[in-house]
Amino acid sequence: xxxxxxxxxxxxxxxxxxxxxxxxxxxxxxxxxxxxxxxxxxxxxxxxxxxxxxxxxxxxxxxxxxxxxxxxxxxxxxxxxxxxxxxxxxxxxxxxxxxxxxxxxxxxxxxxxxxxxxxxxxxxxxxxxxxxxxxxxxxxxxxxxxxxxxxxxxxxxxxxxxxxxxxxxxxxxxxxxxxxxxxxxxxxxxxxxxxxxxxxxxxxxxxxxxxxxxxxxxxxxxxxxxxxxxxxxxxx
Numbered sequence: 001x002x003x004x005x006x007x008x009x010x011x012x013x014x015x016x017x018x019x020x021x022x023x024x025x026x027x028x029x030x031x032x033x034x035x036x037x038x039x040x041x042x043x044x045x046x047x048x049x050x051x052x053x054x055x056x057x058x059x060x061x062x063x064x065x066x067x068x069x070x071x072x073x074x075x076x077x078x079x080x081x082x083x084x085x086x087x088x089x090x091x092x093x094x095x096x097x098x099x100x101x102x103x104x105x106x107x108x109x110x111x112x113x114x115x116x117x118x119x120x121x122x123x124x125x126x127x128x129x130x131x132x133x134x135x136x137x138x139x140x141x142x143x144x145x146x147x148x149x150x151x152x153x154x155x156x157x158x159x160x161x162x163x164x165x166x167x168x169x170x171x172x173x174x175x176x177x178x179x180x181x182x183x184x185x186x187x188x189x190x191x192x193x194x195x196x197x198x199x200x201x202x203x204x205x206x207x208x209x210x211x212x213x214x215x216x217x218x219x220x221x222x223x224x225x226x227x228x229x230x231x232x233x234x235x236x
Contacts, residue, residue, distance in 0.1 A: 006191055006192055006195075007189070007192055008192070010183075010187060010189065010192050011183075011192055011193070011196050014179070014183045014193075017179045017182060017183065018176065018179050018180075018183075018196060018197075018200065020174065020179070021174060021175050021176040021177070021178060021179030021180075022176050022179075022200055022204070024093075024173065024174050024175045024176070025162070025165055025166070025175045025176040025177075025204075026204070027093075028093070028096050028097060028100060028165045028168060028173070028175060029100070029158075029161055029162045029165050031097045031100070031101070032096075032097055032099075032100025032101050032103075032104050032161055032165065033100075033104055033157075033158050033161050035097070035100075035101035035104075035105070036100065036101045036102075036103070036104025036105040036107075036108050036157075036161070037104070037105075037108050037154070039101060039102070039105035039108075039109075040104065040105040040106070040107070040108025040109040040111070040112055041108070041109075041112055043058045043061055043062060043105055043106070043108075043109035044058075044108065044109035044110070044111070044112030044113040044116070045112070045113075045116075046058030046109075047059060047062065047109060047110075047113045048113055048116060048117070058109070061105075061106065061109075062106045062109050062110060064106075065102055065103050065105070065106035066106045066107065066110075070099065070100075070103050070164055070167055071167050071170060073099050073102065073103055074095065074096065074099040074167055074168060074170060074171060075170065075171070077095050077098055077099045077102075078092070078095035078096075078099070078171045079171075082094070082095055082098075092168060092171045092172055092173040092174075093173065095168075095171055096165070096168035096171065096173050099168070100161060100164070100165060100168075103161075103164075104157065104161050107157050107160075108154065108157060111150050111153045111154055111157065112146075112150060114153075115146040115147065115149045115150040115153075116138075116142060116143070116146045118146065118149055119142050119145050119146050123141055123142060123145070124137055124138075124141070124142060127140075127141045127142075147219070148219040148220065151212070151215055151216045151219050152212075152216055155208075155209075155212030155215070155216065158208060158212065159205050159208050159209065159212075162201070162204060162205060162208060163201060163205070166201075169181065176197055176200055176201065177197055179193075179197070180193040180194050180196065180197035181193075183196075
């Protein structure tokens with residue numbers, strides 16, 4: 001094939017397939033990330049717990065999902081876990097979303113744990129000295145400050161999950177990469193569909209990056225009452 005012989009008209013002919021694939025990719029990423037953040041919040045808090053029956057399950061959860069390939073997790077969930085529980089497959093979207101949620105939660109848990117631990121201990125001590133319970137101090141004092149520090153790594157996790165979502169192609173999900181494979185198989189041309197897939201992923205990550213930068217700037221410039229700053233500043 002001539003390297004310069006790229007047929008853009010062929011991509012136009014298959015535009016609906018690529019658009020549908022991009023929609024599936026975004027839906028999988030959004031569902032996986034939101035579910036992963038909520039679950040990661042509980043797992044991250046579990047890793048901070050002093051109760052062993054909470055700490056160790058949280059630790060082993062993170063170790064397993066960070067220490068095994070996402071591709072293997074997708075195959076295990078789609079081919080073994082879900083059929084073993086329900087007796088049949090629930091479709092690629094359920095399997096893919098569940099795999100992305102469980103995998104993303106492990107990474108988000110570490111981000112949340114590190115963010116909370118980055119807050120000076122004096123903040124919690126000051127809140128407790130004012131009569132707040134630990135849960136209220138965590139909710140009103142620690143988490144808002146920690147979340148500002150979590151925004152950049154949480155944003156990176158979102159972009160990583162967007163790209164990793166292409167692995168659900170292995171279970172025949174109609175995502176963006178699958179659209180490229182279908183076009184390549186139908187036309188026996190490979191530059192056009194796979195370059196299109198790469199460019200579309202690049203556009204999505206670029207847009208996500210801009211949104212994350214905007215959110216990061218908003219949080220870094222967010223208003224914090226001066227009195228609260230003084231009240232909970234670490235004493236030297």
